[in-house]
Amino acid sequence: MHCEAVFRPWSKTTFEDCTTPPYELLVAESGETFIGYAVVLKVADEATLMDIAVLPQARGQGAGQKLLEALLSDCNHSMASVWLEVRSGNLVAQRLYHRHGFVVQEVRKGYYPCADGTEDAVIMVKWLNKEST
DSSP, X not given: OHHHHOSSOOOHHHHHHTTSTTEEEEEEEEXXXXXXXXXXXXXXXXXXXXXXEEOGGGTTSSHHHHHHXXXXXXXXXXXXXXXXXXXXXXXXXXXXXXXXXXXXXXXEEEEXXXXXXXXXXXXXXXEXXXXXX
């Protein structure tokens, strides 16, 4: 699934490493079928959403939203902030993040490789601890 979600996927070893502490892997299922995942890195009081993906045939059915809500619920207890980066062209994901309180922090020009060259990365943050804002 990771390979379907990104232009240049992580190696199998890298992905496997991201399922062990300090990383956490959340999964989404429909019945007994695995349809999505989210990888989060937690260091001190800061979480970073490293990757989130839903199978193409399962998109638009709320799995990504449920993964994000589970991640935020878990982080709300021990983290001050959650950070992520998203492709500038992924407007569906950006709307989801905005609906959940993420704000744009900065844009990294030409960060992601893509079929047509590069695409900007939009860096977003959600502050969970009011004293951190």
